[in-house]
Amino acid sequence: MPPTETVFLPTTVSIKKHMLKSFRTFDIWDLPGQINFTSSGYDTEGIFGPAGAIVWVLDAQDNYVESCARLFETVMSLQQTRPNIKFAVFIHKTDSISDDYREDTVRDIQQRITDDLDDAGLTNPPITFHSTSVYDISISEALSKVLQLLIPQLPTFEALINNIAVNCCFHKLYLIDTLTKLFIASDTSPGDTASYSLLCDWFDTLMDLADLYSTEGQSNESHAISERNNGDTSNDRNAVNGSALVKPGATMSTLAPPYITENDAHSFVKGSRGIDLYLREITVQLVLVGWSKQSGFAERKPLIDYNVSLFSKAIKDCLQVIAPDPPETEEAQSSDNS
Amino acid sequence: MTTMTTEAYSNRISVDTVNPASTSNANASPKTKHTSEDEYTAGKVKEAKQKILLMGKSGSGKSSMRNIIFSNFVAKDVRRLGATIDVERSKVKFLGNLVLNLWDCGGQDAFTENFLTSQKKFVFDHVGVLIYVFDIESRETERDLLTYIQIIKCLEQYSPHACVFCLVHKMDLVQVESRDAVFQERRALITQSSRSYAKRMVSYPTTIWDQSLYRAWGNIVNSLIPNMNVIEDYLRHLAESIEAQEVILFEQSTFLAVKHIRTARGDGSPYPDRLERLSHILKTFKHSMATFTESSSSSHQFEEFYISAPTFNLVISNFTSNTCVLCVFPPGDSEITCARINIGTARQEFFDFDMPVSSRQRSPLAERRSPEGHSRYNNSTLPYKTTSHESQQSIETVMSMDEPSTPRGG
Numbered sequence: 001m002p003p004t005e006t007v008f009l010p011t012t013v014s015i016k017k018h019m020l021k022s023f024r025t026f027d028i029w030d031l032p033g034q035i036n037f038t039s040s041g042y043d044t045e046g047i048f049g050p051a052g053a054i055v056w057v058l059d060a061q062d063n064y065v066e067s068c069a070r071l072f073e074t075v076m077s078l079q080q081t082r083p084n085i086k087f088a089v090f091i092h093k094t095d096s097i098s099d100d101y102r103e104d105t106v107r108d109i110q111q112r113i114t115d116d117l118d119d120a121g122l123t124n125p126p127i128t129f130h131s132t133s134v135y136d137i138s139i140s141e142a143l144s145k146v147l148q149l150l151i152p153q154l155p156t157f158e159a160l161i162n163n164i165a166v167n168c169c170f171h172k173l174y175l176i177d178t179l180t181k182l183f184i185a186s187d188t189s190p191g192d193t194a195s196y197s198l199l200c201d202w203f204d205t206l207m208d209l210a211d212l213y214s215t216e217g218q219s220n221e222s223h224a225i226s227e228r229n230n231g232d233t234s235n236d237r238n239a240v241n242g243s244a245l246v247k248p249g250a251t252m253s254t255l256a257p258p259y260i261t262e263n264d265a266h267s268f269v270k271g272s273r274g275i276d277l278y279l280r281e282i283t284v285q286l287v288l289v290g291w292s293k294q295s296g297f298a299e300r301k302p303l304i305d306y307n308v309s310l311f312s313k314a315i316k317d318c319l320q321v322i323a324p325d326p327p328e329t330e331e332a333q334s335s336d337n338s
Numbered sequence: 339m340t341t342m343t344t345e346a347y348s349n350r351i352s353v354d355t356v357n358p359a360s361t362s363n364a365n366a367s368p369k370t371k372h373t374s375e376d377e378y379t380a381g382k383v384k385e386a387k388q389k390i391l392l393m394g395k396s397g398s399g400k401s402s403m404r405n406i407i408f409s410n411f412v413a414k415d416v417r418r419l420g421a422t423i424d425v426e427r428s429k430v431k432f433l434g435n436l437v438l439n440l441w442d443c444g445g446q447d448a449f450t451e452n453f454l455t456s457q458k459k460f461v462f463d464h465v466g467v468l469i470y471v472f473d474i475e476s477r478e479t480e481r482d483l484l485t486y487i488q489i490i491k492c493l494e495q496y497s498p499h500a501c502v503f504c505l506v507h508k509m510d511l512v513q514v515e516s517r518d519a520v521f522q523e524r525r526a527l528i529t530q531s532s533r534s535y536a537k538r539m540v541s542y543p544t545t546i547w548d549q550s551l552y553r554a555w556g557n558i559v560n561s562l563i564p565n566m567n568v569i570e571d572y573l574r575h576l577a578e579s580i581e582a583q584e585v586i587l588f589e590q591s592t593f594l595a596v597k598h599i600r601t602a603r604g605d606g607s608p609y610p611d612r613l614e615r616l617s618h619i620l621k622t623f624k625h626s627m628a629t630f631t632e633s634s635s636s637s638h639q640f641e642e643f644y645i646s647a648p649t650f651n652l653v654i655s656n657f658t659s660n661t662c663v664l665c666v667f668p669p670g671d672s673e674i675t676c677a678r679i680n681i682g683t684a685r686q687e688f689f690d691f692d693m694p695v696s697s698r699q700r701s702p703l704a705e706r707r708s709p710e711g712h713s714r715y716n717n718s719t720l721p722y723k724t725t726s727h728e729s730q731q732s733i734e735t736v737m738s739m740d741e742p743s744t745p746r747g748g
Contacts, residue, residue, distance in 0.1 A: 194630055201626035206645060208619045212612050213583075213650045213666050267645040272638045272656075273631045298642075 003134040015047070022177045022184070023285045023319055026147065033057075036070065048078060052150045053086045055143075060091045060105050060131070068109065072116045079122060087127040088146045089113065095133035106131045137197040144182040153318050157185035160318075164311045165189070165290070168304045169297060173290035174199060175282070175315070184286065199289045202277055206267055264312065266305070270298045278304070282312045283319070389439045389464050390562075393453075393489060394471030395482055396421065396445035399507045399546065403471070404428075404442055406546055407555050407592055410634075412625065413546045424449055425461070431660060432589055436563060454488055458496075465497035466562060471505045472524065474512055479524075483531045490533050502535040503542070503558050504528050510545035517543065549614035556594045556613065563596065573599045573663075576684045580677040582667040583650070586613065590638060590660045593617045593624070616664065620654070646674050655681050658688050 016030040029047070031037060037047055048054075056071050058064050071089065078085055091109055094102050110129050117125045128149075130142035148154050157175060165173045165187040172195045174183040181200050265287075269277040276297045279289045288308065297304075392400045402416040408430050422444040430438040443453060443461070453461045470489065476482055493500055504525075512520050521543040532539045542554035560566070569587065577585040577599045585599040595613045609615065627639040643654040650666055651674045657663040663684075665677055 198626055198630040201623065205619055205623040205626075208615070209645060209652060210647060212609055212615060213652060214647060265645070265647040268643075269640050270642040271627065271631070271640045273633060275627075275631060 006134060020180065021285075022179065023283060024151070026150065036073075044077075044081070048082060048085065051082075051085055053088060053146055054078075055088045055090060055146055057090045057092050058109060059093055060102075060109070061093050061096060064109055065112075068112050068116070071113060072120075075117060075125065075127070076120060076122070079125075083126075085126070086149045087125070088142070088149070089127060089129045090139075090142055091129060091131045093133060094131045094138075095135045102131065137193055137200060140180075140182055140200070141191075141193060141196055143180075144184070147182055148185065151184060154185055156318055157315070158188055160311060160314055161185055161187045161288075164307055168292075168307055169294035170278070170290040170292050171195070171294075172199075173288065175286055175288055176200075176203065178285055178287055195291060199277070199291065202269070203279070203287070203289060206279065264309075268298070268301065280305075280308050280312065282315050286315070288312070389441065390467045390469065390558075391461070391465050392440065392442045392469045392471070393450075394445055394505075394507075395473055395476060395485070396447070398445060398471045398473035398476070400445065400471050401426070401442055402546055403505075403507070403544070403551060403555070404440065406551065407594070408440070410591070410621070410625070416546065421446065424452075430592075432559060432562075432592075438559070438562065450485060450489075454492060458492055462492045462496040465493060465500040467501045467503065467558060468493055469503045469505060469558060471507050472528065474506050474508050474520065474524065479527070483527060486528070487531050487533070490531070490535060494534055498534070500535075501561055502532065502539045503554070504532075504539060505542055505544045505554055507544050509543045509550065510547045549611065549618040552594060552614040552617040553611070555592075556617065559589070559592075559594050560596065566597065569597050570599065572684065572688060573597055574601075576663075576680065577601050577665070579680050579684075580665060580667050580673070582665045582677075584664075584666040586616065586664045587657065588617070588620070588662050588664060590656070590662050593621045596661060642678075644674060644678075646671065651677065653677055653681065655685075657681075657685050661688075 012030055012032045014032060018028040018030065020026040020028055027050075029051075031047075035042075037044065054074075056074070058067050058071075071087075075087060089109070091106050094106070097105060106129065113127065114125065117127075128145065130138070130145065132139045132142045151157070161173050161175060164170070170187070172187065172189060172192070174186045174196065176183045176199075181203060183196070265281040267277075267279040271277065274293050274295065275291055276293075277289070277291050278301075279287055281287045288311070392404060394400050401419050401422050402411075405411040405416055405419065406413060408428070422442055424444050426442040426444075428440045428442070430440055432438050441461070443449065468489070470486055472482060472486075490502070493502070506521055506524050506528075509517055509521065525541045528541055529536050529539060540557070542550065542557070544550045544554050563569070573585050573587060576582070578601065582599075582601060584601070587596040587598075588594065589596055594617060598613055624639045628634065628637070631639070633639075638656070640654075641656050645652045646669065648669055651669055652664065652666050653674065654662055654664045655678070663681060665681065667673055667677055
């Protein structure tokens, strides 16, 4: 839905549950804001029991004092029963506030809430703050950070990505979810919104192009098989593609149906201003995207491809084990320091 | 191959002769029956400018479209534009030798009056193309048509061979269901008023908010390119060499499709409007790149762009100084390498063809274009072969295209 049309959305009056299917499934519960769910009479256990993180949306344009107080109550009551729940405060609708004032507002809210919690004896509350807007990429960035709170493998992912970013001269690397474009992990260099925004736009471009041509490729498959039966490799490839066609998952984004793990989709842009973009599919749900301004990056692409393929294998191993074993994956990674 | 191209060149000259627009400059060649080869080597054809008039009622959106297509504006930015005063002339370099001389004529009544009386000859002489923009929201349809008829009369007088395009603009304001009906009705009215141009007049429904604008302008610009069959020849050759489903040549700054080749392999695409969609998609991407690098959005943003997916490969590569080529071909890593080499080779040949005549004869100059790329690929072709024999032959075929170009220049 384009951001301009969100004004037509009705008020949420009951709990709405959404499911986010990625490499893991996340349940998102949309709670109506006018009801206090921590008060007695509600099934707090049922609502907050399975929750891993709570996103609290504050309207930065409105009078936020009341909302801050409500947040305070919620945090306090939940901290007693379930201290593992993490809070993320989205200071929302910041697009309409001018730049200098925005900083002030964010700082004010942040100060207010931490002070209150501090006074109540909660010195290190599990709260993060994000200033967001639906009109730019900031909302995706903030949601990504929230998702990352819920991923147990995150440190491993970050270690792997850092390793490859340093060794392959990537300026910034993201592991993004193909459906939502949220990033599951990134290298730990200071994040900047601009590169995330560019890479998301690029990913959109690729999706649009894939949309135009991927179906066509499928209809050609029979063509291709009948045409070239000489050469083992081409036969192999066709066989592999054939198996992709019967794979379920048609509801996924356009990349999903034809893309398979044995023959990862990849893309590359050699920019004319020294900026190169790199993308490689890891699984159906995850792609690695990054950019580099290292000169000679394009020439060294085969080497990078090789490193990324090892990285990809490490990530897949990681996803398969429920509790990741960091030493083992580190070892797998160390072999690609070529 | 050689004979075909020579024929095509002479064909192109004859197009220029018919079209008086090619000589709008005072220093341009006199309009005599010239022998094609002389004219060609003198390089005068290369300087030919096509005069394009952009006319229509005030506020109908002429300058908005011009800025979106040629100055890389984003659709929502055009609200900043003010009214056009008198005539805004701009020269847009399209393909190497084709300069579009675009006259954006202010639409207010006072200006129109002027154009039709005192500046009549100045404005309507040597017109290659007239683009007339109708505002679908206009309440005075009859009056608009009357102005249109007057302009058509003047055009008949000074440039009887001009092409006429009518754009019915702001179609986004019409409800989706009735769009087609409204457009057909308006088209009938316009055709009636087009007098002697009625048969040749082409009209398109457009809006700046989607790809319809690119479709209309793509077709308009295509009608101005004289040597289309030569381009087509080359592209088809390239398409066959890399076994492509589709090869599209884009102008680089506008991303309008210049030529589109679809081979038998690529029949049955479910998207008939993909050319415009590609223009739209690629231009959006270019904008993102430009924002990121903080550079002008009309400058080149990428040299090469490729996607390798299990069902298709797609390469977009800079071709000549202001075109880029998009190829879609069957999947596979070796195919993509092969295609890139072939595009590199074809680029060389195309570059010769795109150059002004004077320097065409000297091939060293042409080589400067791809300093390491060409020579290196020449030597390293063999390791990059695909497994199929056809591709191996096709590389050689493309490379042999280099040869005919040298004698042709002299």
